């Protein structure tokens with residue numbers, strides 16, 4: 405782990421014509437996060453344009469999960485700002501800071517706009533698949549039962565699992581559960597989706613099921629940030645790839661730039677190990 | 679015919695016993711819900727990030743679990759009124775039935791608090807996070823996601839305590855509540871068949887315990903069934 409962030413992050417020139425239309429959707433500036441004395445994120449900068457698919461790679465413990473969790477405030481971070489569509493949606497707070505009522509409401513509002521898919525699915529086991537997907541629209545967006553039902557039907561169809569809507573989540577395969585989790589996140593119509601190793605708990609066949617859904621979302625223009633250990637997938641789906649190391653963005657660029665040119669020594673080591 | 683009538687009058691005590699059986703049921707039916715609710719409050723206090731609140735709950739729980747229920751009953755029934763007179767109020771003077779309900783609730787709440795705490799902690803942390811991640815508030819995530827799952831976990835131990843309370847309710851006899859044990863002893867002393875009466879009372883306690891157990895199983899099954907697709911679809915469509 406380097407003691408200090410390098411002054412200049414190796415960055416490839418991006419082709420101006422890309423999937424995105426150039427409008428910056430998500431902007432992260434100088435995000436720092438500590439757990440007690442341990443500084444995990446040491447100033448992360450990243451901006452993601454609309455419709456862009458960004459994969460985040462890096463060795464274990466470099467802070468990828470923590471970074472995603474900071475973006476939707478599942479973790480409070482200490483320094484920096486996060487902007488969504490140019491508007492500041494969260495900023496750093498000292499450790500142990502207790503949010504005011506207004507700040508809690510703002511955090512809830514932010515999370516509606518940022519969907520998250522977890523490694524271990526985290527479906528609600530005491531509800532059917534349908535209820536899992538209806539819960540957000542019903543309880544958070546205040547939709548009528550009919551509207552929430554229609555949303556759930558659309559989202560479950562999108563992930564190809566409408567026929568499973570009456571089932572208990574735990575009776576589904578891992579891949580199916582993860583697709584329901586994606587539908588649940590999509591039901592809130594988020595601006596951006598975060599995937600934290602969404603396929604790490606799945607076998608290769610189920611992994612492909614989930615990847616297919618992610619590809620479709622990408623084709624529809626969903627803005628996504630994906631943490632993954634699947635290099636082939638990352639290379640295939642990314643508009644841009646971020647290599648994180650020691651709590652900072654060590655390199656960022658097109659997948660070719662990261663995978664072929666390997667601009668920092670860490671990537672070399674990381675790719676050889678994988 | 680006459681012999682049968684005589685037999686019946688001799689057996690009339692059965693009705694006295696059965697009538698007295700309502701006391702364990704009523705005492706438990708009143709005290710257990712209070713204990714479960716108050717126990718939840720205690721559990722949340724115990725888990726509070728404010729040390730003073732957490733310690734207060736911990737202190738209460740330890741005192742209640744560490745001292746005999748019988749002593750608590752004597753103190754509430756006989757000593758609280760004295761304290762009340764010193765404070766010039768008769769609010770603290772409870773009749774024997776109320777004192778029994780108060781003691782059973784207050785004592786069992788301590789046990790239920792620990793059950794609730796274990797139950798809440800047993801629910802995966804990821805459940806709360808998943809709920810928050812779709813924009814739910816902490817309150818919503820607790821009430822709609824964490825609590826229902828914790829409830830399933832705590833139900834068996836709570837039913838266990840329900841049965842224990844049913845039997846502990848016989849302690850109300852020391853405050854003179856005319857409950858099952860008091861009645862059985864009264865009849866037994868009068869008819870000089872104390873052992874038989876105690877056996878009869880025990881059988882009644884056991885039957886009630888079995889009923890409680892069946893009630894618990896029924897709720898568990900009902901909870902499982904509450905996730906059936908038909909139910910949800912109906913709710914969703916209309």
Ligand SMILES: Nc1ncnc2c1ncn2[C@@H]1O[C@H](COP(=O)(O)OP(=O)(O)OP(=O)(O)O)[C@@H](O)[C@H]1O
Nearest residue numbers: 439442444462463464465466467468469470471601
């Ligand atoms: N709640 C926590 N408390 C203390 N330390 C934590 C906590 N969560 C994460 N960490 C530490 O922060 C560092 C970064 O963790 P993080 O989970 O973000 O890494 P990661 O890049 O996602 O790793 P992996 O590839 O293993 O998922 C690790 O060293 C981890 O031990």
Ligand SMILES: [Mg+2]
Nearest residue numbers: 468469470601
């Ligand atoms: Mg991780």
